[in-house]
Amino acid sequence: xxxxxxxxxxxxxxxxxxxxxxxxxxxxxxxxxxxxxxxxxxxxxxxxxxxxxxxxxxxxxxxxxxxxxxxxxxxxxxxxxxxxxxxxxxxxxxxxxxxxxxxxxxxxxxxxxxxxxxxxxxxxxxxxxxxxxxxxxxxxxxxxxxxxxxxxxxxxxxxxxxxxxxxxxxxxxxxxxxxxxxxxxxxxxxxxxxxxxxxxxxxxxxxxxxxxxxxxxxxxxxxxxxxxxxxxxxxxxxxxxxxxxxxxxxxxxxxxxxxxxxx
Amino acid sequence: xxxxxxxxxxxxxxxxxxxxxxxxxxxxxxxxxxxxxxxxxxxxxxxxxxxxxxxxxxxxxxxxxxxxxxxxxxxxxxxxxxxxxxxxxxxxxxxxxxxxxxxxxxxxxxxxxxxxxxxxxxxxxxxxxxxxxxxxxxxxxxxxxxxxxxxxxxxxxxxxxxxxxxxxxxxxxxxxxxxxxxxxxxxxxxxxxxxxxxxxxxxxxxxxxxxxxxxxxxxx
Numbered sequence: 001x002x003x004x005x006x007x008x009x010x011x012x013x014x015x016x017x018x019x020x021x022x023x024x025x026x027x028x029x030x031x032x033x034x035x036x037x038x039x040x041x042x043x044x045x046x047x048x049x050x051x052x053x054x055x056x057x058x059x060x061x062x063x064x065x066x067x068x069x070x071x072x073x074x075x076x077x078x079x080x081x082x083x084x085x086x087x088x089x090x091x092x093x094x095x096x097x098x099x100x101x102x103x104x105x106x107x108x109x110x111x112x113x114x115x116x117x118x119x120x121x122x123x124x125x126x127x128x129x130x131x132x133x134x135x136x137x138x139x140x141x142x143x144x145x146x147x148x149x150x151x152x153x154x155x156x157x158x159x160x161x162x163x164x165x166x167x168x169x170x171x172x173x174x175x176x177x178x179x180x181x182x183x184x185x186x187x188x189x190x191x192x193x194x195x196x197x198x199x200x201x202x203x204x205x206x207x208x209x210x211x212x213x214x215x216x217x218x219x220x221x222x223x224x225x226x227x228x229x230x231x232x233x234x235x236x237x238x239x240x241x242x243x244x245x246x247x248x249x250x251x252x253x254x255x256x257x258x259x260x261x262x263x
Numbered sequence: 264x265x266x267x268x269x270x271x272x273x274x275x276x277x278x279x280x281x282x283x284x285x286x287x288x289x290x291x292x293x294x295x296x297x298x299x300x301x302x303x304x305x306x307x308x309x310x311x312x313x314x315x316x317x318x319x320x321x322x323x324x325x326x327x328x329x330x331x332x333x334x335x336x337x338x339x340x341x342x343x344x345x346x347x348x349x350x351x352x353x354x355x356x357x358x359x360x361x362x363x364x365x366x367x368x369x370x371x372x373x374x375x376x377x378x379x380x381x382x383x384x385x386x387x388x389x390x391x392x393x394x395x396x397x398x399x400x401x402x403x404x405x406x407x408x409x410x411x412x413x414x415x416x417x418x419x420x421x422x423x424x425x426x427x428x429x430x431x432x433x434x435x436x437x438x439x440x441x442x443x444x445x446x447x448x449x450x451x452x453x454x455x456x457x458x459x460x461x462x463x464x465x466x467x468x469x470x471x472x473x474x475x476x477x478x479x480x481x482x483x
Contacts, residue, residue: 036283037403039380046384046403049396071390081286124324128288129455132321135293136314140480144310148297155288194459195468201456202472203480204318208445208452209473210481214438221442228446232453233460240322240454244332244363247447251360254440255353258432 019055019092019171026054027088028167034084042076044084048091049074051084055092072101078112080119085163087111089170090177097174107175114178118186123162126193131155133200140207205229269302270339270419271412277335278411282325282373283404290335292316292362299342308349309342312358316341318448319363321455330370336411337366340418344426352437353430359444361426365418372410379406 034047049070056069079087087108094104135151173180212221232239277290288294292313300309316338323331341362345354383399384391391399435443460466 032285033283033400033404035286036401036407037380037384037399038282039377039384039403041381041385046380046391046396046399049391050400053393053396067392068390070393070396074384074391074396125458128324129321131288132291132293132317136317137476137480139293139310139314140476144297144306144314147314148294151291151293152287152289159287194461195465197459198456198465198468199472201452201459202469202474203476204472205449205452205469206473206476206478207480208449210477212442212445213481221438224442224446225449228449229453229456232450232455233457235454236457237322237454239450243447243450243454244319247444248360248363250443251356254356254433254435254443255429258434260434 019096020058023054023058024167027051027092028085028163030054031085031088031163031167034088035081042074043078044081045074045077048077048084048088051088052092052095055095059095069095072105073108075108077108079115080123082123082159082162083115083119083166085166086170086177086181087115089167089172090174091170093171093174099175103175110178114181118181121190122186122193123159126190126197127158128155130193130196130200131158133197133204137200137203137207140204266302267416267419270299270343271416273299273302274336274339274415275408275412277339278333278369278414279404279407281333281335283407286325292320292334292338292341295335295338296342299339300346303342303346305342305346305349308345308354308358311355312341312345312362313338315355315359315444315448316362316366319359319451320366321451330374332363332366333369333373334366336369336414336418337362339415340365340422343419344422347423347426348430351430351433352435352440353426353433354440355437355444356435356440357426357430359447361418361422365414368418369411369414372414373407376403376406376410 030051030053034044034051036050037046038044039046052073053066053070056066056073060066060069073091077087090111091104091108094107131151131154134154135147137147138150139147169180170177209222209225212218212225232243273295277295279285280287280290292315294313296313296316297306297310300306300313303309316334320332320334320337323334325331341358344361345358348354348357380399380403383395383402386395433440456469460469
């Protein structure tokens with residue numbers, strides 16, 4: 001019984017240490033700027049040090065110790081910017097608990113892979129296209145203003161919730177963040193979001209193809225539209241640049257051809 | 264002049280929102296197209312171009328250090344180019360082409376900014392202190408804002424000069440021009456679909472959506 005209790009306690013991390021609300025709010029606001037100095041050498045490093053500074057000042061009384069901690073946290077770090085709040089919470093907690101800097105460094109080195117992969121799938125390839133397609137669908141159904149407002153409200157409700165939740169989870173988990181991440185069921189959430197994207201891609205494709213059907217040479221244009229959709233689906237991401245080039249070139253050809261004849 | 268200054272301000276804001284700060288997605292083409300359309304007196308055209316570029320750039324997300332076209336700046340220039348020739352049939356085509364081209368240039372300028380940021384972030388001569396970090400953050404933000412504003416001013420001025428020259432003898436009907444740019448948007452949707460439609464159930468969802476879009480919303 002006691003062993004089971006110990007195992008659960010270890011999984012859930014140490015009892016939560018308290019952080020003054022003003023410090024927490026300051027870190028969360030600063031985390032919005034975590035990519036302000038994004039660069040190819042330290043990536044989010046500078047932003048992480050900037051966002052963690054209020055915690056470091058709260059934890060360390062000696063200004064020289066604060067400077068040393070800032071220097072440590074300004075080194076190379078990469079993560080999805082929204083999920084960086086998870087790392088900020090966990091790293092802040094580790095500083096509060098007085099964890100050995102070498103162990104903090106190992107922890108920092110292990111986090112970027114999982115946080116980048118989860119964030120890319122859940123946000124960049126999931127939540128953003130879902131909200132974007134929802135906004136476009138609302139634009140088609142009602143008005144562009146309604147679509148834009150819906151997009152911004154829905155997207156940012158999720159975005160800000162992830163940042164806040166991430167910091168809280170990171171702070172409560174501390175060193176055990178890695179094991180806690182695995183049990184969150186984020187992959188299941190990502191699958192739900194992807195199902196929604198499928199539905200909305202269908203809706204927007206239907207609207208675009210119907211628009212093409214309204215033209216003079218309707219069946220030919222609809223056929224071309226279906227082929228374009230299929231070509232994108234078959235080719236995948238490598239087709240994106242050629243698509244952009246072909247459309248730009250097509251517009252250029254039309255502009256040039258205008259000098260000679262009219263279609 | 265006031266309009267150009269406001270566009271420059273929007274350029275700075277969307278450049279910063281794209282990666283450096285907040286990432287609230289006010290920098291997405293869907294939002295920027297509508298806002299700039301209102302500003303230049305073409306809300307419908309701005310909204311249409313915003314929707315098209317949003318679809319094109321669904322696959323170009325600000326992920327890590329990847330180079331991607333910058334949608335916010337691209338859309339400001341795209342709407343300015345389209346508005347410069349509206350109501351010509353060329354408007355949507357020239358707008359989207361200008362946006363795609365300028366988006367790439369903006370993306371490359373972001374890569375330059377990231378190299379410039381690296382000088383302060385990783386100084387081998389001394390460890391960064393609190394002041395250095397704050398300075399690097401502020402300079403990064405300021406430079407990104409300035410980059411967006413300058414790119415928009417240059418792009419809009421070029422668009423206003425070149426777009427009327429290109430649109431003058433435009434040979435295609437509005438429908439054909441719209442079809443051309445819609446094809447690219449549909450291809451982009453196909454690319455996104457490939458990444459998410461892994462099961463038969465999702466293919467069914469796509470089909471249901473397609474029918475709903477065509478019969479309930481088509482022609483809206």
